[in-house]
Amino acid sequence: MNSFYTPMLLSFYGFFLITCGIVSVIFIGMKAKTALISGGMSGIISLAIAYLNHEPSTAAMLAALLVPFALLIVFSWRSAKTLFRIFELIPSSAKEELNGKGIAFLIISLMAITSLFVFVLQLIHMVGFLSMSS
Numbered sequence: 001m002n003s004f005y006t007p008m009l010l011s012f013y014g015f016f017l018i019t020c021g022i023v024s025v026i027f028i029g030m031k032a033k034t035a036l037i038s039g040g041m042s043g044i045i046s047l048a049i050a051y052l053n054h055e056p057s058t059a060a061m062l063a064a065l066l067v068p069f070a071l072l073i074v075f076s077w078r079s080a081k082t083l084f085r086i087f088e089l090i091p092s093s094a095k096e097e098l099n100g101k102g103i104a105f106l107i108i109s110l111m112a113i114t115s116l117f118v119f120v121l122q123l124i125h126m127v128g129f130l131s132m133s134s
Contacts, residue, residue, distance in 0.1 A: 005125055006064050007050040013068065013118045014046030017111060024107050028100045035104065038078075039111070042071055065126055068119040075112035082108055 021039025024032035049067055052060040082105040089098045 003056065006053040009118060009121060010046050010050035010064055014043040014050060016114060017046060018043035020107050020111050024104065027103045031100060061126060065122045068115045068122060072112055072115035072119055075108055075115055079105060079108040079112050
């Protein structure tokens with residue numbers, strides 16, 4: 001079992017989430033400060049869990065599994081909410097807001113899909129780890 005797998009995966013995930021928050025602000029402006037805060041905080045939490053997983057413990061392994069799952073739920077909900085807002089804006093003439101919501105939808109959806117992949121990879125890794133332990 002590769003002891004660096006989880007820390008490397010969660011480090012990538014953390015930096016990815018932080019980058020998504022920054023990219024949101026670059027493309028949308030300061031209206032995307034929620035994306036910056038959620039991406040930044042989620043990324044910092046993922047980086048902290050990656051650090052804690054250098055010395056694997058049950059709590060750290062469980063956190064490495066639960067955090068991507070929780071973020072999958074949050075980002076999926078936010079993505080759906082943004083998509084419904086886009087549908088409301090399509091008939092209107094609010095092109096600037098529609099463009100911003102479109103970019104936000106894409107970034108949040110990418111964060112949700114990446115959370116799904118990280119969760120599934122962590123689940124596979126944990127099942128393999130548990131089967132080797134018994």
